[in-house]
Each structure stands twice: as C-alpha cells, then as structure tokens.
Amino acid sequence: MMTPAHTDYEFPYMEVATFMRAPLSREFSDAEIGLIGIPYDGGVTNRAGARHGPREIRNMSSFMRRANQTSGIAPLDLCRVYDLGDAPTNPFSVEKTVELISGFYRKLHDAGVIPISAGGDHSVSFPVMKGIGFDRPLGMVHFDAHCDTCDDFMDEKFHHGAPFRRAVESGVLDPKRCVQIGIRGSLPTTDFWQFSYDTGMRVITMDEFYEMGVDAVIQEARRVVGDGPTYITFDVDGIDPTFTPGTGTPEIGGFSTYEAQRMVRGLRGLNLVGGDVVEVAPPADPTGNTALVGATIMFEILCVTADAVASRRNDRQAAE
Amino acid sequence: MMTPAHTDYEFPYMEVATFMRAPLSREFSDAEIGLIGIPYDGGVTNRAGARHGPREIRNMSSFMRRANQTSGIAPLDLCRVYDLGDAPTNPFSVEKTVELISGFYRKLHDAGVIPISAGGDHSVSFPVMKGIGFDRPLGMVHFDAHCDTCDDFMDEKFHHGAPFRRAVESGVLDPKRCVQIGIRGSLPTTDFWQFSYDTGMRVITMDEFYEMGVDAVIQEARRVVGDGPTYITFDVDGIDPTFTPGTGTPEIGGFSTYEAQRMVRGLRGLNLVGGDVVEVAPPADPTGNTALVGATIMFEILCVTADAVASRRNDRQAAE
C-alpha cells in the first residue's frame, strides 16, 4: 500500500493522481470501499474515448477535498477507502472483457469490498453487476439519457446499449427495483426501450423529470428500490452535454450538474452496495469539464455509499 | 438520387454525411421536404464561421435516429425527405447571394418542396423567405437573442442584423404574425429594435420568458401566428452560449436546449411551411456541441414540419 503524500497543504496539481487522493493498494483485504478504474470502450456504437476516463477522473478528483459541505460526510475518514487500480480488460474482445471484469469484481465481492468504479463505457456495468450481484439480484438507480436495455447489435450481446437487459436476463438485476432517470433522445424505433417497460422498470423521461421536480424524483427512486441492496450507475450523458461534452453518445436536453448532485445526495440512507460513473470520454472535451463532473459525481456516490457502509458496520457491531 | 448506406446497424461515424442520413438528391420533383445547406457568412458583423455550419450539422445529424421519442414522429418515414445539397452563394457579395438564394428557393417552392435549411448566418433567412413567401406573407416563430430588425450598417441592407426588416418591407413577412423569443443583450441604442415594436411583432425578452414560463410562451407563439402559413427560424444564439459557444454573436443569459426543444415541439399542429437553423459557426467551438445542438434543433423542426406536411397531404387526399 502506497499512501500518496496527502498533506494539509497539498494542492490539486501535485503528486501522482489516485482517485480522491485515496491510498493506492493492490490488496483487497483491508478495504471497505475500493475505487477502481475500468479503462474500456470497446462496447461503444459511436465515439470511443472512455478508455481514457479513469486516468482523467483520477486527475480531476484531486479537486475533491475531505468533506462534503452539504452532508458533512467525509468518506475517507468514515471508511477504509483505497484506490485499487484498474480492473483487467481486453480492448479487442467484448466477451473476454466481460469475463475479466466479472471475475475481478467477484474477487472484490468475496473479500467484502464495496466497489465504486470509473468507466469506461456503459457495457462495463453488466460484468460488474455479475461479479457482485450473483448471490441476490440488485436494485438500481440509473441516471442516463438512454435505458440501455436494447438487444443485440450486429450479433453482439454485450455492447454499451444493452447491459441492463443482460443483467436482468442473468438474474443479477431485479427490474422491479430499477429506476431510470433522464431518458430522452431520438430512437431507431419508437419501441426501442420496450424491455424496460415490459419488465417493470420505472422510466422517468426528461419531460416527466421536469414535471415532477427533483424532490419528487428522489422520492420515487427511493420508493422503487426500497431497502434491498441497491447499485447506483451514473452515465454522464444523463447530464446535458453542455456540462459533459466529453461523452460518446451526447443527447441535448438533459438535467444539470446541480440536479445530478441533488439526486445522488437524495439516495443517502439506502442500502447501497456499489456504484459507477461511466462514459466520460476525455478526448471529446478539451476543457476537461466532463472529467471534473465525473470525479465530483463519483465523490457524491462515494459519500452516500460510505455512509451506508459505516452504518451497516455500526449495525453489525451493535448486534455483536 | 443516392441513397446513403443507411442500414440498421450503421453507426454515426460511418459513411458520407447527409442531413439526418436522408438520401442525397439533385432532383426536386419527388421531394416533399428538402434539407438544404446555405454555407454563407458574408453578412456577419463579428465572427465569421457559419459558412462551415452545413457540413458540421450534416456531420452531427448522423446522431439523429429515425423517431422522436417524445412525439413519436419519424419524419423520414412520414414524408419524402431528401438532402438537396447546398444552395448557391457568393462569398464576395451579399447582394448577389440574396439573388442566388432567393432564386433557388423560388424553384423549390414552385416544385412544391418545403425547405428546412441549415445556415449560414441569419442574413440568409430573408432570401429564403423571398423565395417561398412572395405569394402570401408568412408568419414567423423566431428564436434568437436579437430581433434582427435593424436598418443598414455601412450602407449595407442585407447584413445578418436586418433580415426581418427587409422581409417585412418586401411584403413576404407579416409582422403581426411574428413572435421573437429570447431577446436580450446590450444595444447600440435603446431603440435599436424599434422596428419590431412599431410593426407589431410580439417580442419576448429573456426576462419575460422566465416570468411567463415555457408553456405560456408556446401558447403565446401559437396565438400570434394563428393558422396561416408559418416559418420557424432558429438562431442558435437564442440558446445560452454555454450550450452553443460556436456562434458569431454570443449573448450570455439565454434559454437552455431543453427549453428550446420544448418550444419547437410545442409548434406541432401549426401550418408550417419551412424553417431554418442558423449561426452555427463550428470554428468557435472545439467541442462540436454547437453543431450537435444545431442538428438536433433541425431534427425537431423537421419532425413538426413533417407532421404538418403529412397532415396537409392527408387533408388533400381526403378532399379528393
């Protein structure tokens, strides 16, 4: 384990970049929460670039300081959090990558580590879920412009438009406990996301989002997932592309970064068991803003997750 | 006519770029709706670059899929839509360009083609209107930071700040059936847009926009234009420049892309006879987001226009 030189006066441009300035480690044994990169974009149907996401999110995450000003949560003080490096991937094969990632996350799961990951394109969420949800299906709060529940493209099952269909089919995701927020954009056919509707996922389009308002969306999300184990997956293309131009499949008309932060914070208290931020593709954003948004959302997910982890630990200790 | 290789699995980066992946044609005879580029920016008073708008909008429009998720309209299925190439222009002369464009659109009009154009700076809207509105004055829904109804600059009549004054003076635009939405920014003199007010156009500033709310703005626009033939002209500088930095005369404090989409969709059912998206100047936006916004707004205009065209066709067929 290598502690980065994190001193009181260390400024964001200094030293090797790890996620949130967490110590870098290859050992799973001590970690409660693992921050992991998944540098893979072989599942995209348009612009690649998300393979560079983990490095740039690490870089920008140095802007994150210890405590969340809104909630008061200081995740690295609350839990044992490490940067566990990158998951193994194979840029030439979606199938092999699914195996590599799911195997890696299975080991994390077996070691009792809660993973928070930085993609990579959205195809990586399925193998993550496979690794950590095999023993009981997960609920999901899903921020995205797209439902990502369509079927094969060109005979390929595991592309970035289908992970949650695959996850439901594999039994690792419970569609009744899924909410999808921010859905919009043109479609190849009007029934393109029919799988979501047919399986009972709760789909909240941008039109419905603005009709309901942020607070009602939060309540609806909490209602859907209930108190079962829940995964947060945040595709940055859920946010409007003016905030996040560096992404593979931008769709105008999304929610704002403030609304995103509000919603993630609103998930505090749920039974959170992991999360990811995906589709940050730095080459498409010369300002670096997309990676900053990705890093900040990852920090927000870390805060609510650390709170859940600490809470479960306290419960366990109280029970002993 | 050349059909682009538009197959089910074609991804946005593949093949020659035509508007919305519509077939490319030089023949007007079969078209109900023509998508046309007008690569001209000789009318600008600041940054040029809109001459590159048509190519980049074509490029980004490959992101558009067949169907509008909100309305269900699939314009290329509903009507015969072609990319008819670029209108003729002359970069050295505003006067000659006005003649070239208006002549071209007159031919389209005579062939019964409804044009939806991608500029180019806003000076191109006057010759378009001249070509298609000579036989009866048009109503107009105009999204913009500027009224574009000022008088000559340096003895030049046809610059990009005056098209709608010229259109009213030429009798092709009915000011009583005009609404201008998004007006803001500093002015050379406080009465700079007096022509709009004097002729009875309905001017909705950003302050009034936020007081009214989007739904009321839509209703007001529909009330103003009524059921006469109506043209939609969308200057991307109506949108806030954080969404559309690639434009010649940016003014901060504009509406969002979601609000833009809502408003265009709200024009469904009007008697639409053409439209344009102008002032996309790609060199000023290294992220490419402006052209994506331009392409998406053009798609939204295409959707409501295709609905109107199909509806009129159905009415005609019913009448026969």
Next chain:
Amino acid sequence: MMTPAHTDYEFPYMEVATFMRAPLSREFSDAEIGLIGIPYDGGVTNRAGARHGPREIRNMSSFMRRANQTSGIAPLDLCRVYDLGDAPTNPFSVEKTVELISGFYRKLHDAGVIPISAGGDHSVSFPVMKGIGFDRPLGMVHFDAHCDTCDDFMDEKFHHGAPFRRAVESGVLDPKRCVQIGIRGSLPTTDFWQFSYDTGMRVITMDEFYEMGVDAVIQEARRVVGDGPTYITFDVDGIDPTFTPGTGTPEIGGFSTYEAQRMVRGLRGLNLVGGDVVEVAPPADPTGNTALVGATIMFEILCVTADAVASRRNDRQAAE
C-alpha cells in the same frame, strides 16, 4: 488620453481592445469610473492563468454595446469612464503585490475615481479594499463558490482563499454587511468557512439559493448591505463551470449566467463604491466563453455602478 476609434460601424474584432471600448488614459483626474486590469495569479492554490484575464476580458468586452437592454443604462454616456490600464503587480511575491495594488487603488480613491477591476485571482480583492476602504469599512455583495475567509496556507496570509478574512482583520470590511452567494463544493474540514459564520456574514449556499429563488436572494442581499458604501466582488467560479470552465478552482453545481445577471441588476440603487470580476483564467477555456461571461458581468456591474455614481453626482449638484 487616447480615444479608441469608436465609430457607429465599428465591429467587435476591430482596433485595439480596451475595456468596454472606453478611452484609454493614464490620468486619473478626469475619471469618475476607472476600469482597471489586475493581471496577477500568484495567490492561487491550483490552476494559474488568471493573469491573462484582463487582456481577454478587454478583448471580449468589445461585444458590449452602449446600452443595457434591460435597464436602459448606457454607462459611458452617463459617466466619465476610462480604461486606466493595469495596476502594478509582482508575479514573484504576494506581499509585494499586495503593497503595489493597495497603493495604486489608494491613489485612485484619493482622486475620487470609482474602480471596477478585472482580475486576476481573488487575492487581489483584499489590496483593492485596502486602497479604497481604509477610511470606512465596506459592505460587500460577494458571488462565489467559496467564502474565501480561511486562514493561512503554508504560512502565507494573502492567498486567494483568504482575502475577506484579511479585509475584516484590517478593518476595511464590515462582516455584518457582507453577503456571500453561491457557496458550495467539498471542504478540507467541515468548519473551513467558520470565520464567515462567526463574524456574522450572511452565507447563502447553492442549496439555499434554489430554495429561496433569485428574487428573495436579491432582497436578502439588499437587506444585508443596507445603504452604506458597498463593494461587489464577482468570482466567476460562482457560476457553474459549464458556463465558465476557464477558472482556477471550478466547482460544479453553480448558478447560471442569467441568474448572475439578474442578481447584479438587482443591486441597482445601492450605494456602490467599486467592484471586480475575478478568476477568469483563459488558458483553461478554449472556447473563450469564460472571458465573455467575465466581460458581460463586468458590464452589468458597470451599469449599476454608473447609475449610483450619476445619482450621487446629481444629489451633490442638487445640494449645491
């Protein structure tokens, strides 16, 4: 004094760039309002670049025309406004720069010039206040993501996170008449901005901002500062970084440019004695949008300040 060739037909890309196309002068005697650059960024704790702010704000300010469309104020017609060049600075020493700037502004103050400045990082606001507030403490309307009232970093007192603590300690700023709007972001410790709370500054976080709404925030700001002499300081990182990516310490989740304009306009009628726009760092924004936002906000501050200056002049003349 050098009048720029400001003719009716001059377009934004023409001629040497001065702030708002005001005449350039080295003489203080005739000026009522001085527009001044402070090209200094030696106080930053992360990305430098704000030293280039004054040049780019001058450049983009050529987009500003004579009159404010919302308020009707035409500041260069209302007051004698000059571009007075840049304040002296020393890039190698924060201490020497504090002395150089405060000395320069003391001379402006003695000459009766009201200064509106373009930074530079936020460390420059303390020496400005020292120069113009030594004879009576100022009130402050402060737009920012950060309170900037923390203590020394690495034994350095004058960095860009502490100017308002230094100003209160020096007696040039009255904390009871201070309002800080837009506060957000992660913190090194949860009590990082305790000085603001302890001294009675009114801190409005983004959460509170959206709960209150813009109009209530304006009213609260007016209540806090009252009718005493008041300074406006606008850090562009108060605005969301999608609008202003070119800044040293971006924090997602800020207010919009429209909200910023509304708030500055809402300060009309206060007893305004100066203002600044800081932390525009052009190298971090290849679109140039940040400098455009900075220039427009500077123009809005100029409008309400010119109104105050003219009003006080009228009062004085009426009293004679």
Next chain:
Amino acid sequence: MMTPAHTDYEFPYMEVATFMRAPLSREFSDAEIGLIGIPYDGGVTNRAGARHGPREIRNMSSFMRRANQTSGIAPLDLCRVYDLGDAPTNPFSVEKTVELISGFYRKLHDAGVIPISAGGDHSVSFPVMKGIGFDRPLGMVHFDAHCDTCDDFMDEKFHHGAPFRRAVESGVLDPKRCVQIGIRGSLPTTDFWQFSYDTGMRVITMDEFYEMGVDAVIQEARRVVGDGPTYITFDVDGIDPTFTPGTGTPEIGGFSTYEAQRMVRGLRGLNLVGGDVVEVAPPADPTGNTALVGATIMFEILCVTADAVASRRNDRQAAE
C-alpha cells in the same frame, strides 16, 4: 451515381464532402479507381479515434484541387475515379471486421477497381491486402514509425501492430519486396520487429533515413519493390507528430510532410495496385491539421496511382 456540385467556383466549405470531390457511387462497374473509407479502430492498443478518419479526410480533401502542381497529374481527368462510400466494419469484433473488409475488397478486385482507402487504424491493411492480393503476393512501400510485424497481443491476431506479419503468413505479401520507412520509437523488447528482419523486409529507420537522404530512400524503395504489383500503405504516424498529432501511437522524431510528399511522388512509374492512408484520429487533433495531411497524402497516392492506371490502360489499348 451522384455527381457533387463541382463547379469552377465551388469553394472547399461548400456541399456534401466526398473524397477529392469525386462523384459518389455505389456501383463498381464503371470505376477504375475507388476511393473508400474504412471507419474502424478496434485494432488499436492505445488511443482510439481513427474510426472518424474517413469523414474528416473527406472533409479536408475538398482543399484538393484538380491538378498536382509538381507532376502535372490531374487524377480525376486521367481516370474514372469515384467515392465508393465506406467498407463494412463491425466495431465489436476484429475477426468479423477482417472478414467484412476482405470480402468487400475482393469484390472491388473482381470488378477491376483499384482501391485507395482512408482508415481506420492500421489493422485494416491486412484485410484489404487479403482482398486484392490473394492471386499474387504484393510488394509494399510502407511509411510508418512502426514495422507492424509483431505477433499476437492478448491472443489477438489482427490488431494494428501485426497486419504485415499476417499478410506475409497468408501469402498475400512478399516480404522480399517490402520496404518500411520511418521506423523509430521505444520497443517492448529490442527484437520486437524481428519478423521484418528475418523475412527480408528492408527496414529504414529514421537514423538511416537522414543518413541516406530522401532521394536515396526513394531509389532504395524502387529497387526493393521492383516492377511487380505494389501497394502503398501510409501510416500518418510515420510523419512527426507535430504535423500529425491526431494519431493513436505518436512517436516524436519523424519525417516532415514535405519529405512525405517527395517520397510518394518518387514512386511514380511503379506498378501500383492500391494504397491507403491510416491512423488519422481526428479527436486527438483540435487543429484539423492531421486530417489535412491525411487528405493531401491520399491525393499524392491517387496521383501516382492514376498515372499507373492510365499507363496500364494505354499499354493494353496499344496491345489490342
């Protein structure tokens, strides 16, 4: 077949972009030379982005005018040249893409069309050679920083570092008639390109390049390939990355664009049967210069190839 509106006064920003403004066609029957895009980058081991190469090369190729000033060759006047659109590809599978591309080029070959292609990463050159070289092995003039003759990575045979090993193994490339120019950069092991040396390819490193001089390099290349059928493959990373930053595997210390042009022109008179320009990855180059270089090199290859095609046609006609 769709002729683009190529008139005397057409400027580079006008109309739909086809390669070199050649007419766009889906028919192979009439073509002597086909210009083809191969939008595929699934074979890369670092930065993706070359999938966007064909569109941007098409875009920039509008700068190319009819005649080569140095040689006087006007390729579109000399031969029947068409833009034949894009070859089919599958972003999810290298194997399937190899089959799709080689099948497509086999059809071109059977129709007697000489292909000049725009990649795409360098993995595409193997299936092209497979399509057009199956009946007799090709010679090759290869410009590149890398020999691209290494073996499998991660059990993948067809990545962008191995195409010419695969081509030799498949019998479509004669290593004795291969010359590789511009080789440089660090290596995983010192014998990384041993296959080139072992099979008798002529490897010219940058050090040798500058020792020999351009004219001697040209002579050596002509000597090596002799008068057999010869393919030109030009990886833009052969050129120094200051000229071509938009590429996946940049290596500093390459040759200049002038030297590149000189070398391609020096291949006039060879028995040329096809060529390609690969590894133009536009997202990594915000200036667009890389695509301009790619388009110009493609034009130079087209000129010498058109000369060869016309010459063979004349020989055939003379023989009849």
Next chain:
Amino acid sequence: MMTPAHTDYEFPYMEVATFMRAPLSREFSDAEIGLIGIPYDGGVTNRAGARHGPREIRNMSSFMRRANQTSGIAPLDLCRVYDLGDAPTNPFSVEKTVELISGFYRKLHDAGVIPISAGGDHSVSFPVMKGIGFDRPLGMVHFDAHCDTCDDFMDEKFHHGAPFRRAVESGVLDPKRCVQIGIRGSLPTTDFWQFSYDTGMRVITMDEFYEMGVDAVIQEARRVVGDGPTYITFDVDGIDPTFTPGTGTPEIGGFSTYEAQRMVRGLRGLNLVGGDVVEVAPPADPTGNTALVGATIMFEILCVTADAVASRRNDRQAAE
C-alpha cells in the same frame, strides 16, 4: 499619443496590447514607421478568420523584446515607431474595402510614414500597394504557398487569390522585380499561375527552394528586386501549416519558421518601403502558435525595415 506602460519589468501578459508594445497614436505626423492592423477577411475563398489577425498578433507581439539577437537591430530605438490602430474596412464589400484601405495608406504615404501591416487576408495587399506605390512601381519579395496572380472568381476582381495581378495591372507593382517564394499545392488547372510566369515574376517553388538552399534563395531574391523600392509581403501559409495551422488555405509541405526568419533577415540592406504579414486566422489555431509566428515575422520585417529607414535618414542628413 498614448505610451503604453512599458517599463523594464513589464511582462508579456500585462497591459493593453499594442503591436510590439509601440506607443498607440492616431497622428501620422511624427511617425517614421507605422504598425497598422487590417482586420478584413472578406476576400477569402475558404476559411475566414483573418479579421481577428490584428488583435491576436498585437497580443502575441508582447513577447517581442527590444532587440534582435541575431542582427542587433532594436527597431523602436532606431526609429520613431507607432501603433497607428486599424485601417478602415467594410466587411460587406470587397470593392468598398479596397477604396477605404488604399485611401488610408495614401494618407500615410503622403505623411512620409512607412507602413508595416498585419492582415487580414491577402486581398488587402493590393490596396496597400495602391496607396503607397502609385508614384512608382514597387518591387516585391513575396512569401506564400500561392502566387496570388489568378483572375476573377465569380466576377469578383479583388479576392485574396488575385492581389498581385491587380497590382501589376494598376501599375503599382513591377513584375520584373517580383520574387515569389514557397509556391506549392494542388491547382484547379496546371496553368493557374501563368500570369506570374508570363509577366516575368521569379517563381520559386518548394522543390526549387530545397534544391537551391536558403542562402541561394536570399541571393536570388536580392538580385531580382535590386535597389529599387521594395515591398515585403508575407503570407503565413508560405510556412508549413504545422507551424501555422491558423490560416485560411493551408498547404502542407512548406518551409520552416527558422527558414522564414533567415530569409527575412537576408533582406537587410534593400531599399524597403513597407511590408505586411497576412492570413493569420486565429480561430483555426487553438494553440495560438500561428499568431506568435505572425508577430515574430512582423518583428523581423520591422527590424530590416527600421534599418533601411534609419539608413535613408542618415543618407539624407549626410546629404544636407
């Protein structure tokens, strides 16, 4: 006259930007050399943007210090040099702009001011020559990728591809005393620059340039222009576009900046009467390098011209 605050310690980012930090003046009477911007790009046939050249060249020229290290010439010490602001232009009309510019330069000429200008596109060189060469034809050293001696495009005489044809026809330029260096690129027809050859201009293509070597090119240029009054016109597209991507008509394969500097310095001692640097189009170059090159070349031209001006002054004084 306004002296910029040019002190010993002033760094490049400080203060209002004038050309070479020369004092800004509107008076011609005292100037020996005038530095002038010509913000016009209405003559281009492709990418606009050169209208922004003067501002960015002014900005980057702050990097220039007092003395030329190679020649020892310190032009602002040697002559009275002022930034005289921008020449008048009209973006809507090439014809009017020709009149405005030539009138302005005629006044400079009558006042005895030697002009060194920053364009603007190359169309501006003809009216400059008309203003200063009407009384005796000029010789010319012309650096460019293009001869710029073609005829009308679309009935327009004054576009940026024809200035030197117009100048010869007007009798202000002596073709026998013209040398054109750096010529290259594809052509619409092989005889496109026939006017240059027919009138006896000395055309040095890039191929000839590298055959001759820089020193021989300098000697040839000196031989051609002799000791008559000579104008230097430097189109930055003469340099390879990797150094100057920000230009309207880039052609790969040009000379380097070092070669450019060597050649301009080699003109010392000629009877120089003016010069310009044109076609710097900043929007196409996000690095700013093109404007730096433009500013440095303008400085080099200033150095050799100041030497000539001082020398003629000394000769006059000696003669008195």
Next chain:
Amino acid sequence: MMTPAHTDYEFPYMEVATFMRAPLSREFSDAEIGLIGIPYDGGVTNRAGARHGPREIRNMSSFMRRANQTSGIAPLDLCRVYDLGDAPTNPFSVEKTVELISGFYRKLHDAGVIPISAGGDHSVSFPVMKGIGFDRPLGMVHFDAHCDTCDDFMDEKFHHGAPFRRAVESGVLDPKRCVQIGIRGSLPTTDFWQFSYDTGMRVITMDEFYEMGVDAVIQEARRVVGDGPTYITFDVDGIDPTFTPGTGTPEIGGFSTYEAQRMVRGLRGLNLVGGDVVEVAPPADPTGNTALVGATIMFEILCVTADAVASRRNDRQAAE
C-alpha cells in the same frame, strides 16, 4: 513501494500513471535513479502552467516502452529506477521553494540517488543543482532558447531566467564546463546574456547550430563538459514551438525533436549525474504533444544516464 500493474499486455491508457511506468516509492534507499516531479511555476515571467507538467509527463510517459530502439538501452532493466513522487514546493514563495527543493535533492544525493526530474519552470534547476552539486561543481549540457543567466527581475533573484547565474555564483556550476544549445529570440538588451559569455560558457545559437550541424554540436558539447560530473538540463522551449507549443516563453526558429533526440543520445558515455526536462506547460497545448515530447526527452535522458550509472557501478564492482 508500489509496483504498478506493469504486465506484458498493459496499454498506455491503463492504470495509475507513474513516470515511465516505474514503481512508485517513497524510500530512497534502494534507488539508483529517482524520477521526480517538481510541480512549480512561480518563477515564470509570462505564461504559467508548468506546475501541471509532472502529471502530464507522467501520463504521456506511459507511451514509453522498455527499450530504446536506437541504442538498445533498457533503463529499467539496467538500473533500479523508481518514481519517487514530487519534490516539495510552495507556490507562494520562490525563496521557500528554493529551500524546499534543494533540501529534498540534498537528501537524494546523500542517499546516492541520481535524480532525473520533470519540471516545473526553469527556476527549479538551480535548487536541484544546489542539492546535488554542493560538493563539486557540475558541468552542464543545456538545451534552451534562452541562456537563463540574466540577473534579478524586480529584485527577485530566483526567477526562471537566472538559474545558471545563481548556480555559478553559488559554486555548484562550473561555467567553463557549460554548453548552451539553441539560443535565439529577441532580447531586452543586446548584452542580456553577457554573463554566459563573460564566464566562459559555450553558447551555440540557432544560427551556429545550423552552420555546424548536429554531429559537430554533439562533439563540441562533449569537448566542453569533458569527463567531469555533468548535468543535462532540457528546456522544451529549445525545440521549435510548433513541436512544443505548451511552454511559457515560446520562441520560433528552434531545432526539431529528431535533432533533440540525436543530441541527447550523443551524450552517451559522459559522466552523467542528473538531468531534468522543464517548462512543459500543458494548459497551453490542447493536443498534448508538448507533454509527449517532454516524456520522450526524459526517456532519452534516462537512457544515457542509466548507461552511465550502470557503467560506474560496473567500474566500482570491478575495482572491488
């Protein structure tokens, strides 16, 4: 010590970025060569940004593979090389930073570690030399556009234009054993670098560089430094700014990256005791090319230094 997951198939975008993928360590005891970042740019007189150099050089250095193709040197196989993190710095004070850096390097020196550093601006080279040269003066091979031997600016001794004057004055640098290569650019006064000439440094301007040729320059450098302990300092502004636009004080007319590589390789066999690459300022280069150049030059310096270290080790072992 943390070994990065450096496996055979690891591609450049994967995992946490350390210099050259060397293991990250905080312990000096085992290292023969330490790779160190110095993220400081408080000494610059123009554009800041070099504080971000170490992170981006680390990032780009993942492109470096194990072995140098030209020399066959594989530095990480030859010596024990670690990434030792960043040296301590204080952004607010040049004086304190000089103390922090020199103290850190003294400790490295005492531990027997040979340092190769990535700046930071050039002011950092003086404290490095102070730390490692206090016991015997160093020779120096210095690549730069500037001699960096001027005196105080604004009473500041330690800015980035003076490090080698300070080093000579401190007795840690022997001017007779110094060579400065690439000198050019305008100067405040013609004798600005007089200190270099007066103390006997060998100054090779760009003019002399091209007269001599690269091989003669190498021989001259070897002659000057002889066989005493020698330090290599490489300011990337020595290279032409088209290759390295991301730097604080660009001067056109420099040498190429190939020439740079040749020269560094030509120093093999000297008694090398350390080196640095400075003035990489990533914010000024959106292509990332400058950091790639910096990383590659750092790799070249590492190769010749590792060869020297191994050679001295062998000599010592042979002597035992």
